[in-house]
Amino acid sequence: MKLYFLAKNCERIRNMYCPFCGKQIPDDSSFCPECGNDIRDSWEKQPYPPEIPQQPQKKTGAAKIILIVILILLVIAAGVIAAIIFLKPSPADKAETKTKSESVKSDKEDKSDKSAKDEAKAPADEEEDEEEKYDPTEGGIHRYEFIIADVTWSQAFADCKSRGGYLVRINSEEEYQYILKQLDAGSYQKIQFFIGGRRDSGSSEYYWADEDDELYGDQINTSSYWCSSEWLSGEPSFRDGANEEEYLDLLYYKNEGRWTWNDAPNDILAVVPSFSGRIGYICEYED
Template structure:
């Protein structure tokens, strides 16, 4: 520290300058800070403790009323059942007396009804037997069953000469009203067609008929106008040419899926043979001698 007047250095704690005697201003030292006293924690306000409220007492009066109502209902139901039982007993007594009086009348009536039923049953059996013999799908009262084809329905046939494949013949036969490629469900139907072929002078031709097999199957069946196979398997039918069906043409390496019919002079009869779809492609000399038979539902 130095004197403000003469610049003489002043020792610490001196009150006057040793050179010029000028009083030295005293600097008050700041009082040391006192550490802050920790505040006392204020006690939490006491909560007033109220006594727990007691749960309200249940009113037992509604339960008692409900029990009384149920008891009254039960008494009413029991009374009704007892009354009904007494009425039934009285009614049964009356019925017994009535049955004794009418016993003879009922016996006579039952005898008459039995006779009527026996007569009706006999008529029903006769009608059923007649329907079975005719082969028609009909009910006993004579009404036809819808959606069932009648086996005794009449058919007519149309002989068509055309150089077509089996597939083409099948489609063209469907274009004839009520027609489809011929299917012979009985030998009589085939014989009828043969008579018509001979009468029209086509006994030297080859005709497609509505028989085929599907995929890898070896079962030959008739095919209806919707392309659905129907009837039993015909592989063992006696109309096949000897050695047929063969299922495969080894000479031309062709699968055989379709059936035609022709007159075999060596067998002196009309026979069936399985061949590929396009017969003319294999044997062009058959041109002009191929055709098909349309069956028309009357």
């Protein structure tokens, strides 16, 4: 009795699984409630739950990484393409850049032409300046000779030239002070000395006279010239009664205790004969 019971139980246990899908099913089933297969002829063929092959796991992690990398590369490529499209200069921009470049080039050429013209013009300007201004070496300290003789201004001018110099032209305060020291050292206070300045007849402007007796340089009798404070009071007067005074001389004015500038006639002795022996002139030498 016990053996029969065990056999029946074993048979029941053996037939508790679907031979197709391996699911446990009721003992009296004709069809598998899970997979729907007819299992009536298969009870004896599948005493134990069948081994259902395991489906291989999909490797989703690596696929996701690859997909992400591809997406990133696509985004980068799209950005590069967009940058090329938007940053590429349009024909209008190219034309504007070309115009600016040509404008800059034109400006440089204009400046270059102007510079060349200025350089070409410079020598001519320098020549004009040389004609208008006196020798730049004048105004320095040179050698001076003090000559006492009863002569006219014209004779004094010619004599200095014949000696290899010229009738003194005092172009600076420094030069003037140097000459005054020599005058004081020689005790020449009683002599009035012709110097190399004069004016044209009918003019009121005094200038220095060059070696050819041509007037040049800056006007001497102006408030801006360096010797404006050296004139004798009321001078230049241009005339003394009927006598024209067109030439310059230096004289010591005792009332003021200093050497002063004065205008005088060409022939002082013809106007004031008593000045005989008291006329002189200063020759300047640049050797």
